[in-house]
Amino acid sequence: MMHESVPDAFLATLAAIVGPSGLVTGAELRGRPASWTRPEEPCAAAALVRPRTTQEVSLVLAACHAAGHPVVPRGGCTGLVDGILCNAAEIALSLERMGGIESVDPLAMTMVARAGTTIAMVQDAAQAEGLMFPLDLGARGSATVGGTIATNAGGLRVLRYGMMREMVLGLEAVLADGTVVSSLRPLIKNNTGLDPKHLFLGTEGTLGIVTRAVLRLRPAPAGYATAFLACPGVDAAARVLARTQAAFQGRVSSFEGMWPGYYRLMTEPGRFAPPLPREHPYYALVEIECVPEEEPRIHALLESLMEAGDILDAVLAASEEQRRGLWRIREAVEMLVPAGFGRPFDVSVPLSAMHDYVAAATRAVAAIRPGAGAVAYGHIGDGNIHWNTTPLGDPALEAQVDAAIYGPLTALSGSVSAEHGIGLAKRGKLGLSRSDSEVAVMRAVKQALDPRRILNPGKIFLG
Ligand SMILES: Cc1cc2nc3c(=O)[nH]c(=O)nc-3n(C[C@H](O)[C@H](O)[C@H](O)COP(=O)(O)OP(=O)(O)OC[C@H]3O[C@@H](n4cnc5c(N)ncnc54)[C@H](O)[C@@H]3O)c2cc1C
Missing domain, CATH: 3.30.70.2740 (Alpha-Beta Plaits)
Incomplete structure (x- = not known):
């Protein structure tokens, strides 16, 4: 459907819901960037609304639904596919005033966090209880619980712990018409028909706005061994991964690859000191969850892989500082x-x-x-x-x-x-990875939950 531009009287309705400081317009709004990938471009929305509670999100959406005004949810704005881009007929809804951890249950290893909480805050709160929240990504300081749910974020430890979907036990979300769907159960097992939480995981704010989540925590590893490797190629690196997984019973938490063009760029003078010569055909960064007593086994494995010709050179981090230095080469993609x-x-x-x-x-x-x-x-x-x-x-x-x-x-x-x-950036490419019948299912769900197409319109689908 076509959407009208947003009249001042409607903005006043929104301000009445979220309070005057909850509505950002004019120069203040234009001072905010459109997104992480478009830092020079101002946010083009008619207004940015900043609710403080689920109830306020519900009232905002009910009002927008009734009036037919589209709403674009925003978390930490670190998404890379233009999922938060707005036009002048749209209202941006930021979860920035809905951050904070509500509770941690160290025995059940669960946490209830509000959607605007950053991933770094979740990680720190888990660590304070001797636990770990495994989702990790370079944008951890800004990316939020709501945004990582909406994109089903992956990151650096998917190999061992899966994507965000595997870390969300329950959630609360608000539908386009303002209905609050509460699935905030802390259960690992709950086979009671279609699980509504999955509707909001990876659907980029097109089916509802996530407001809170029950996150699954894991025991904190006793330590890590981190090695930077040079290999003859990616096929050899794949053999290194398989042998390391077998030797350490699946405790490889990260296995990151770098083709030589990337490595040489990152280790040019003025950037990072190269931990290994720059002429090798391939590089990998491997991290294993292990205790210091296992170090001799790691040396033995590296030697054996060198004898087999699958590793050409290797450096093992000897301190936390060195470990961070190795990671920076892979993480500093900005x-x-x-x-x-x-x-x-x-x-x-x-x-x-x-x-x-x-x-x-x-x-x-x-x-x-x-x-x-x-x-x-x-x-x-x-x-x-x-x-x-x-x-x-x-x-x-x-x-x-x-x-x-x-x-x-x-x-x-x-x-x-x-x-x-997919966002806006890849919507024309959806058909390369999803069949017509898969897209038809997506459209049917969208039609059922957001018939007026007010939630993040135009994202994922063309038209
Ligand atoms: C340096 C860097 C490294 C990155 N590394 C990774 C990586 O390793 N793995 C990875 O998967 N991604 C990575 N990303 C991409 C990005 O961090 C993720 O997509 C992240 O999940 C976005 O979270 P956000 O809070 O910033 O969401 P935003 O960018 O604000 O929004 C992303 C999408 O989610 C929607 N949305 C946001 N909040 C909500 C909500 N509460 N309810 C419903 N919808 C919502 C938005 O409308 C938008 O469509 C990286 C980005 C950067 C800049």
């Missing part, structure tokens, strides 16, 4: 943008197909025009490759880059989005 690689991609392909896929796509991007390039890295233990390409400033050329990166995925049973979602 440096790719000023380095000229500002277009991010996030795809999945089976591990066995990675070598040929990355080699072919890298060649294809470079052939588009002189100066065009792509660097690849990612959570390769999960089959997840991130690409960053040089912006070419011409839609026709960018379409060629997209074709080089997305084109081969359907035949490989890959995905155009491993973990970032």
Whole structure:
């Protein structure tokens, strides 16, 4: 449906619900960036509304539903697929005043957190109880519980603990018409028909606004061993992963890969000191949950993998500071943008197909025009490759880059989005990874829950 622009009288209705300080408009609103990927662009929404309670979210949505005004939820604004982009006929709804941890149950290993709580706060609160919240990502200081649920975020420990979906036991959400759906149960097992919480996991705020969640915590590991490896290629790295998982009974919590273009860029003078020579064909960062007494076993494994030819060189972090230094090379992806690689991609392909896929796509991007390039890295233990390409400033050329990166995925049973979602940025690519019947199911659910299409309209689906 077409949406009308938002009259002042309606903004006054919203201000009456959230209080005058809860409504941001005008210059103050334009001072906020559109998103993490568009720091120079101002937020274009008609207004930004900042409720403090679930009840206020419900009243705001009921009013918007009745008047037909679209609403775009915002968490920490770190999403990478333009999921929070607004236009002047839309109202942005930020959960920034709905942060905080309500309770932690150390015996049941659960936590109730409000949607605006950052992931770093959740991690710290878990750690204070000797526990761990396993979701971890470079954006942890800003990304929120609500945003990571809405995108079903993945990150650095998916290999061992799964994605956000595996860490949410229950949640509370508000539907487009203001109905509050409470599924705040702290149960691991609950086979009682369709579980409504899954409607809000990974659906990018198109079916409801998440307001609270019961999160599953895990025992904190006694320690980590972190190694930076050089390998002859990604296939050898895959063998390293398999052998390490077998030797440490599945306790590999991260296995991150870096193709040489990425590693060389990150270790150029003025960036990070290279822990290993820059001429190797492939690099991997592996982290194992283990106790210090297991270190001799790690050395033995690394030696055996070197003898087999699957590792060419390796460095093992000897301190927490060194461990953090190794991680920075993989995590500091914000440096790719000023380095000229500002277009991010996030795809999945089976591990066995990675070598040929990355080699072919890298060649294809470079052939588009002189100066065009792509660097690849990612959570390769999960089959997840991130690409960053040089912006070419011409839609026709960018379409060629997209074709080089997305084109081969359907035949490989890959995905155009491993973990970032679809948003606006990839909605034209949904059909490469989802069949017509799958999209029809998504549309039927959207129609049932948001018939007036006021929740994050235009995201995920074209039209
Ligand atoms: C440096 C960096 C590293 C990153 N690393 C990773 C990574 O390793 N793995 C990964 O998966 N992602 C990663 N991301 C992407 C991003 O952090 C995740 O998508 C994250 O889940 C977004 O959370 P957010 O709170 O910032 O949500 P936002 O960006 O504010 O919103 C994301 C989407 O969720 C919706 N939304 C937000 N809050 C709610 C809510 N309460 N209810 C309903 N819908 C809502 C929005 O409308 C939007 O569609 C990274 C981003 C950066 C900048």
